[in-house]
Amino acid sequence: MTSPARPPTRRIAARWGTGIVALGLAVTGCGGPTGGPTGGAAGAGSANGRVTSITALDYYTDGPEHTQWGELLTTCGKSVGVTVEQTSVPGPSLLPKVLQQASSRTLPDLLMLDNPDLQQIAQTGALTPLEQYGIDSSGFAQGILSASTYEGKLYGLAPNVNTIALFYNKDMLSEAGVAVPRTWDELKAAAVGLTRPGRYGMAVDANATFEGAWQFLPFLWSAGGDEKQLATPQAAQALRLWVDLVRSGSMSRSVLNWNQSDLRDQFVAGRTAMMINGPWQISALNAATGLHWGVATIPVPQAGQTAVTPLGGEVWTVPQNASRARQQKAAQVLACLNDSTNMLALAKERYTVPSRSAVASQYAEQVPSMAAFVASVEAARARTGELGVKWPKAATGIYTAIQSALTGEQTPEEALKHAQQTATSP
C-alpha cells in the first residue's frame, strides 16, 4: 500500500546483545554443554519430527485488520494441521526487522511483504521460489505476478490487492453542478468549479516520500510516460497538470506536505471536494457522518483512454529455512490464503480487490462501490514491474521532481531531467 519511512535498524544492538550474553556465560563458565543452533525453529516441532506450528510475520497491527488476518491464518493453519503464530509489527519497522532476522537466520516461516519490497528481499536470496511447492498461480492478475517475480521466478502471492482512484464529495459536486471528471481537462475545470473560500477542488499527495511518487504514477502512466525514461514530454505533461491545479488555486500548495491520511482528513473535514486515495480509507469515510462520497477511476488525458494505476497490496512469501517440512507447511497455508473463497471473503472485509481476475469480477458484481477499484486493478502496473530493485531510486527522482515543479523552483521539464539523473545515478 504505502511506502513507509524506515527507522534505524537495531541489528547491531541485537548482535551486541547476544554477544554480551554469550560473553557473560563464557566468563562465568555457565555455558553448559547444550550449545547447538537454536534459531527460528525453536520449540515448535523439530526438523525430523512432525511440524505442529509455524510462525508468520506481517504489518497488520490495527485492531480489526489484525484480527481478520489472525482468523484467516488460524483457519488455514487448521486445514493443513498446524497452528500459526502470528506476529505483527508496525509498517515502518517491518523491513528493518526482516533484515535483522535475515542476518541472524531467524526469518519466520511465512512472511508478508509490501509488494514493491519483494524483489529487493528476493535479491538477497532470503526467499524461496514458490514453484517448488507446486502452488497454482494461474488466474492471477498480471500486475501482482510481475511484482512478485524476480529473475523469472515467482516468490510471493497476494490474496488481494488495491490501487488508488478519485474520491469525490457527491453533495459538493451536485451543488456546484459539476459532473464526475473523466479527462484531465474536465478535472481542471471541475477543480476550479468546486473551489470555494476555505475549500479546494482537488487534492493529491505530493509529499517528499515514496507516497508522493506512488500517487503521481497513474498520471505519468496514463499520459504514456514511463518510469524508465522520465525526461519525456509525456511525463512533463503529467507533471504540468499538477502544477496547473496548484497555480489555478484549485489545489492547495500544502499538498507538498500532505500524506494520504492528511488527504482523508481534509476530505472528511470538507476542505477538499475531490482527492486521490485508496480503498483502505473507505471504513474511515463510512464512519464520517453526513459525508456522501463516491469513487471513480482516475481521469485520463483524452476521453476513451484507460487509466493505468499503480498496484498496491501485500504479498506472502516463504523465506529460506533449515526445515524443509516447515517450508512445506508454510507453503500450504500460503496456498490456502490465496484460494478463491478466502480471497473473496477477505476482500469484502477489507475493501480490497481479489487478485484472481475471475474472483475480482464476481466481487465487482456483489460490491458495486468497489467497481472503480476492480476496473483499475485490471490494468494496474506494479511499481517494480520495469525497474525491479532500481525502483527506489526512480521513486526518489520522481518525488523530488514533483516538489521542485510544484514549488516553482524548476519547470516540469527541468525537474524531470533532474529526476532522470537521480534515477540512473550509480
Next chain:
Amino acid sequence: MRSRPRPAPDVTRPDSARRGVARARCRERLAQWMFIVPAAAYLLLFFGYPIVKNIVMSFQQYSITTFYTGAAPFVGLRNYSEILSSDLFSEALLTTVLFTAGSIFGQFVLGLAFALFFQRSFPLGRVLRSLLLLPWLLPLVASGTTWRWMLDADSGVVNGALRGLRLLPSGVPWLTGTSQALVSVTLINVWVGIPFNTTILYGGLQDVPTHLYEAAKLDGAGPVTTFRHVTWPLLRPVVSVVLVLDVVYTVKVLDIILTVTGGGPANATETIATLSYELSFRQFEFGRGAAMSTVLVVVSLVFALVYLRANRRAQSG
C-alpha cells in the same frame, strides 16, 4: 583525571618491607584499573564499536543483500566520492550550516534573555521557570506533528491568527515555500532548544558572586554596564560550553525535520543528517549512508574538541 600523589620509595627500609610496598602498590594499581574497566568497556562497546563499524561500512558496498549473505565488498573511497560529488551534498551542507547557525543564534539569545529574566525573584518566577522546560519534556515527534498542523498554510492556527489580525491576508507558506520552510524548521528548533540554554546559563548566573553586583552598583554602573563588565566575563566559560554543545546537538537534528517537512519542499530543508537517514533507510544504500554520517561525525568531532578545550579553560579559569 589527576592521579593521587604516590608516596616516595623509602630507601632506608629493608628489602622485605620494600617488597611489601611494591605489592601494595601493585594492588593499588590493580584497583585503579578495576575502576576504569567498567567505564572503558562501556565506552568501547557502545561508542567505539558503532563508530568503527560505521567507518568500516562507509568503505563498503553495504546493501540489503549484505544482511543475508554477509558479503560487503570493499570499494575504497567510492562511497565518499559519490556523496561528495552530488549537487545535493553542497546544498545540504549549506542548509546544515544555515540551520545550525540560525538555531544556535536564536536559542542562545533567547535562552540568555530568559536566564537573566528569571534571575530576578518575582511572584510565580519558579513556576514559570519550570514551565519553560516543557518543550524539552515533550517527545519531539509529538511536538513536531503539532507544529506541522499549526503552520499549515490553509488551516493552521498561525496563518489563521495572521489573517484574523489583518496582518497578512494571504498567509505565509510556512512549510511549503522553499525559502520559508528552512526558517520554519529553524524557529521550531529554537523553540526546542531554549530550555536547555536557559537552564545551563541560569546555572552559570547563579555562580556569579552577588558582592560583585553590589560593588558595581556602588560604583554607579547601570544594568548594561554591569552585564558587560561583570556578568558576561564571568559567564564566558559557561557560554562557550553551551555554544559547543548547541552545535553538536543541532548538527545532528533529524526528528524535527523529518516530522515537520520530511526534507522538502524540493530538498529545501535537507541537511546532512536527513540525507544520511534517507540513503540508509529509504534507499537502503547503507554504505553511502554510513559515509554521510561519517562526515557528520567529523563535524561533531571538531566541535567536541573545541568543547574539550573550552571546558579545560573553564576549569582552570
